[in-house]
Amino acid sequence: MPDATTLGFLAAAAVAAALGLWLGGASVVTQGATDTALLSLQILPQLACGLMIGAFVGVLLPRDLLIRWVGAESGLAGLAIASLGGAFMPGGPFAAFPVIHALYRAGAGAGAVVAFLVAWSCVGVNRLFIWEIPFLGTQFGLLRLCSTLPLPLLAGLAANALVRSFPALDMPGKDGA
Numbered sequence: 001m002p003d004a005t006t007l008g009f010l011a012a013a014a015v016a017a018a019l020g021l022w023l024g025g026a027s028v029v030t031q032g033a034t035d036t037a038l039l040s041l042q043i044l045p046q047l048a049c050g051l052m053i054g055a056f057v058g059v060l061l062p063r064d065l066l067i068r069w070v071g072a073e074s075g076l077a078g079l080a081i082a083s084l085g086g087a088f089m090p091g092g093p094f095a096a097f098p099v100i101h102a103l104y105r106a107g108a109g110a111g112a113v114v115a116f117l118v119a120w121s122c123v124g125v126n127r128l129f130i131w132e133i134p135f136l137g138t139q140f141g142l143l144r145l146c147s148t149l150p151l152p153l154l155a156g157l158a159a160n161a162l163v164r165s166f167p168a169l170d171m172p173g174k175d176g177a
Contacts, residue, residue, distance in 0.1 A: 046094040054098025058106050070116075072109035072160075076153070079160075082112035083152035086119030088126070096120050110163045110170050115156030122148045 002010070020028040070078040082103075089096055096117075104113045123145065132141040163170045 043094070046092075050091075050094035050096075050098045052098075053095055054100075054102040057099050058102035061103075061106055063106055066103070067107040070103070070108040070112035072111070072163075074109060074112065076157075078109060078112045079115045079153050079156035082108065082116040082156065083119040083123070086116035086121075086152060087123040089116070089120045090126050104171055109160065111156040111160035113171070114159035115152040118155040119152035122151050 017029050017032065020032055068074065070082045074081070089099065100113060100117055100120075103116065104110075108116075125145075128141050128145055132144060
């Protein structure tokens, strides 16, 4: 049975298709379906590899070590470790999100997962050397890096506080449940 998110996306796609049919006719819907199929064929190998990376991370990391380092009770040190991991995580969302999901399922705390995700998306050290310094210069790259460094820790602390105050915000399905 599809979950609410899947049903929401299906409803949005149906509305988009109906609007396309109404505003542009069957050719618009056919073009949209063709573009969707081609994009899916391009994305599928990347997504499959990302899911495999996430599965291996979940299996290869010793659970007790992971919980000790970035579990819910790991405190500020756990947020710092997760932030470092996220900051140096290479790749796009097809690699990062399966790894993030695997970490959480294996026992990482919500704050650490949020810190990892924010560090990956905001700090991204690999982008600093590959894109920012070559295109925008060293001064800008260092300014951006220094200004984003505290964000993962702040987001992780906020996530921990929110989960303590509102336990329903904690991710369902954790610990394989």
